[in-house]
Each structure stands twice: as structure tokens, then as C-alpha cells.
Amino acid sequence: xGELDFSIIGRTLPYLWKxxxxxxxxxxxxxxxxxxxxxxxxxxxxxxxxVLSLAAAGYVNLMRSVxxxxxxxxFYFLSPVLLQWATGADRPPQxxxxxxxxxxxxxxxxxxxxxxxxAGIQSIPRGQIGAAxxxxxxxxxxxxxxxxxxxxxxxxxxxxTQTIILFQDVSLVSLLNVxxxxxxxxxVAQRDSRLVEMYLFVAITYxxxxxxxxxxxxxxxxxxxxxx
Amino acid sequence: xxxxxxxxxxxxxxxxxLMSLASxxxxxxxxxxxxWIIAFVLGSILGVMRTTENKWAVRxxxxxxxxxxxxxLIVQFFVWYFVLPGLVPAVKAWVVSLDPTTHQFVxxxxxxxxxxxxxxxxxxxxxxxxxxxxxxMAGYAMGLTQAQTYQYVxxxxxxxxxxxxxxxxxxxxxxxxxxxxxxxxxxxxxxxxEMGELTFRYFEAFAAATLTYVIIAMLAxxxxxxxxxxxxxxxxxxxxxxGGH
Numbered sequence: 001x002g003e004l005d006f007s008i009i010g011r012t013l014p015y016l017w018k019x020x021x022x023x024x025x026x027x028x029x030x031x032x033x034x035x036x037x038x039x040x041x042x043x044x045x046x047x048x049x050x051v052l053s054l055a056a057a058g059y060v061n062l063m064r065s066v067x068x069x070x071x072x073x074x075f076y077f078l079s080p081v082l083l084q085w086a087t088g089a090d091r092p093p094q095x096x097x098x099x100x101x102x103x104x105x106x107x108x109x110x111x112x113x114x115x116x117x118x119a120g121i122q123s124i125p126r127g128q129i130g131a132a133x134x135x136x137x138x139x140x141x142x143x144x145x146x147x148x149x150x151x152x153x154x155x156x157x158x159x160x161t162q163t164i165i166l167f168q169d170v171s172l173v174s175l176l177n178v179x180x181x182x183x184x185x186x187x188v189a190q191r192d193s194r195l196v197e198m199y200l201f202v203a204i205t206y207x208x209x210x211x212x213x214x215x216x217x218x219x220x221x222x223x224x225x226x227x228x
Numbered sequence: 229x230x231x232x233x234x235x236x237x238x239x240x241x242x243x244x245x246l247m248s249l250a251s252x253x254x255x256x257x258x259x260x261x262x263x264w265i266i267a268f269v270l271g272s273i274l275g276v277m278r279t280t281e282n283k284w285a286v287r288x289x290x291x292x293x294x295x296x297x298x299x300x301l302i303v304q305f306f307v308w309y310f311v312l313p314g315l316v317p318a319v320k321a322w323v324v325s326l327d328p329t330t331h332q333f334v335x336x337x338x339x340x341x342x343x344x345x346x347x348x349x350x351x352x353x354x355x356x357x358x359x360x361x362x363x364x365m366a367g368y369a370m371g372l373t374q375a376q377t378y379q380y381v382x383x384x385x386x387x388x389x390x391x392x393x394x395x396x397x398x399x400x401x402x403x404x405x406x407x408x409x410x411x412x413x414x415x416x417x418x419x420x421x422e423m424g425e426l427t428f429r430y431f432e433a434f435a436a437a438t439l440t441y442v443i444i445a446m447l448a449x450x451x452x453x454x455x456x457x458x459x460x461x462x463x464x465x466x467x468x469x470x471g472g473h
Binding site: 062064065066067068069070073074077168169171172174175182186189195196199200202203206207210211214 | 294295297298299300301302303304306307310311314315399403404405406407409410417420421430431434437438441442444445446
């Protein structure tokens with residue numbers, strides 16, 4: 001491999017930045033979508049309709065017992081079929097791995113966010129929902145106005161920690177040849193035979209970002225904890 | 229969907245696709261087993277270090293956990309597989325002498341072992357910290373040394389408390405083994421994808437793998453619940469009942 005040459009990073013920085021942008025974009029979209037989907041799942045799991053709660057529990061347990069990598073590939077093959085079914089098109093739409101990943105991560109991380117939101121909802125005293133009903137709110141209004149805002153607040157640090165994990169998980173899409181941050185670095189590394197420099201750079205960048213974010217979450221946790 | 233494909237012959241080898249997947253599963257389980265040993269031993273040591281009064285031990289343990297938790301697993305795989313031999317000539321010389329399969333196998337075990345150790349150390353630490361402070365003091369008051377206090381008083385109860393989260397970690401480890409696909413290890417996911425690519429029967433291949441992973445998850449759950457019940461201290465911690473999802 002010869003001498004190490006870290007100037008490769010400077011020369012390919014715009015390309016790497018594009019990869020990192022994709023990673024960040026996928027993380028944010030999947031976090032928001034996953035939290036919404038996860039909240040709906042959590043409400044379903046806590047529902048008194050047996051069929052609904054069993055279906056949600058089955059979905060969550062299935063997603064949680066299968067490797068993410070397998071799920072990524074599943075949705076890569078399934079997304080065109082699902083979209084064809086949903087839109088009623090004649091043939092499956094052409095959808096690249098970079099776009100099917102959005103569906104994958106929303107549906108997969110939703111299962112993990114569901115468990116967090118379920119704990120959040122269950123942390124609210126039962127009397128609150130009784131009080132909400134007593135003042136005449138229906139189920140959806142009491143969830144929207146009383147239960148979910150408090151559940152979110154209580155669970156915010158955990159939701160953010162899960163989002164940091166999601167940020168790291170996104171790197172697996174590089175195995176479907178998607179140009180995320182790791183994928184971009186990998187392509188440069190292979191082309192110029194600079195594996196050591198590129199992967200070292202990727203590792204350090206991830207560490208700095210994730211460590212920084214987790215420090216932020218810790219600080220937030222302290223601030224939130226004092227108020228209660 | 230036609231499961232009969234599983235009984236068809238692999239084009240370049242002897243045996244059926246089912247046997248090919250089974251050999252992948254074997255790699256998955258063997259790698260996970262070795263990695264679990266490393267993770268359990270190292271994770272326990274780090275977890276204990278982080279509960280001692282020694283400032284440097286705590287710092288070292290914390291630094292380890294932060295390092296391994298804040299880098300994506302696939303990047304850690306690449307660091308062990310590509311970067312380490314590239315930086316350290318002695319490792320390079322050793323790696324070149326290995327055949328590639330062995331190199332991938334050893335890398336996967338080391339990488340997953342050290343990665344999982346960080347997570348296990350979190351569990352062990354929280355288990356120890358969940359015990360009342362009086363337990364440690366009682367140990368010291370009886371004249372036990374620090375090591376003896378851990379061995380006879382703290383750890384036996386702490387380990388029992390953390391069996392449920394340890395079960396999740398074991399499950400995570402088995403699932404994470406699929407990431408070793410990135411360095412070419414012929415584990416279950418590798419064989420699944422290979423079958424899909426060569427036969428174009430992706431649905432059958434992926435369904436078989438999914439089913440296998442779900443069965444492993446259920447088995448691991450049952451086995452750990454059984455162990456939890458067997459070693460529960462009567463009247464101390466509720467053994468295996470309640471909890472769960």
C-alpha cells in the first residue's frame with residue numbers, strides 16, 4: 001500500500017460531503033417518519049382491540065428479531081412491488097436502493113421507536129386519561145392534547161439516542177451500493193487504493209459527530225430532569 | 229413462492245441450497261458464540277472497572293464504551309479488516325499468512341466481540357449500580373476485600389438482574405453477525421444473498437433467512453428465560469415472571 005497519503009481526503013471532500021448529506025437527509029427523514037409510525041404502532045399496541053394490539057406486537061417483534069441488513073434488502077426488492085400495488089401502475093416503478101432506503105428505515109426504525117413511545121405513554125399516570133375523558137375529550141383529542149405531548153417530553157432523550165443509533169445504522173445502505181457517507185468513502189478508497197486513509201477518516205468523523213451529539217443529549221437530559 | 233427451490237442443487241458445489249444456507253447459519257452461530265465469550269469477559273471487566281472508586285479505571289472504561297459505541301459497526305469492520313493491517317506491519321505479515329476465510333472469520337470474531345463488550349459493560353455497570361450501596365458497605369464491614377466483595381456480594385446478584393437486557397444483547401450480536409457480510413464472511417446473510425443472485429429466487433431465499441432469524445430469536449429468548457428461572461434466588465428477585473415485552 002506504500003506511504004499513507006491523507007491529501008486524498010482533501011481532494012475528494014466535495015464528493016464525501018455529498019455522501020454525508022445523503023446520510024443526514026435519510027437520518028432526519030427516517031427519524032421523523034419512524035417516530036410518527038412508531039407512535040401509531042405504540043397506540044395500536046396499547047389499544048384494547050385485541051386484533052390491533054396483536055398485529056402491532058407481531059410487527060414490532062418481527063422487525064426486532066431480523067437483522068437490519070436483511071430488512072434493507074427485503075425492501076429493496078419489495079418496494080417496487082408495494083408501490084405498484086399502492087398506485088395501481090401497470091409495471092413496478094423503477095426505484096433505486098437510495099430511495100427504497102427511506103421506506104426501509106421508516107418502517108424498521110418505527111418498531112424501535114414504538115417501544116420507546118409505548119414506555120413513554122405508559123409513564124403517564126392513568127388518571128390523566130380518565131381526566132381527559134371526564135372533561136369530554138375523545139380518544140384522539142386526549143392523545144393529541146394530553147398524553148402524547150407529555151410522553152414525547154419524557155422520552156425525548158431516548159428518542160434522540162435512538163436517532164444517533166439510526167444515524168449509524170444508515171451506513172449499512174452502502175452495501176447496496178448507495179453513495180451514503182460510507183459508500184462515498186468506500187468508492188474513493190477502492191478507486192485509489194486508499195482504504196486505510198479513507199476508512200480511518202470515516203471512523204473519526206463518525207466518532208466526533210456521534211460523541212458530540214450524545215454529549216448534547218446528556219446535557220438535554222439534565223435540563224429536562226430538573227424541571228420535574 | 230416455491231420453497232422447493234431450497235432442495236435444488238447449488239450450481240458450482242455439491243449439496244442443495246438448503247445445505248448452503250445451513251452452512252451459513254453455522255458460521256453465524258460459531259462467530260456469535262466466540263464473539264460472545266470475548267464480549268462477556270471483557271464487558272464484565274470493563275463494567276466492574278467503571279463501578280470502582282479508582283478514577284482512572286472509570287475513565288478508561290468510559291473511554292472504551294464511548295469509542296466503540298460511536299462508530300458504526302460496518303466502519304469498525306473496515307477498520308479491523310483494512311486499516312489495522314495497513315497501519316501495523318506485524319499484523320499485515322500475519323494476515324497475509326492466513327487464508328482469506330480464516331482472516332474474515334477472525335476479524336468478525338474480534339470486531340463483534342469488542343463491539344459487544346462495550347454494550348455488555350453498560351449492562352454489568354447498571355446491574356451493579358442498581359444494588360443498594362449498603363451491600364458493598366456490608367461486604368467491606370465483614371472484612372472482605374474489594375475483589376471479594378465483588379465476587380461474593382455484588383456480582384452474583386448484579387448478573388441475575390441484567391439477564392433480560394443481556395438476552396437482548398445476545399440477540400443483537402447474532403443479528404449483527406450479518407454485517408460481517410461486508411468483509412465477505414460466508415455467514416447466513418451472505419449465503420442468502422448468494423442464493424438470490426444465482427437463482428433469482430430472492431423471495432424464497434430471504435423468506436428462509438427471515439424465518440431462521442425469527443426462530444433463533446425465539447429460541448434465545450426461551451433459553452435465557454429458562455436460565456433466569458433456574459438461577460433465580462428464591463424470594464429475592466422474581467425469577468423470569470412478568471417483565472418481557
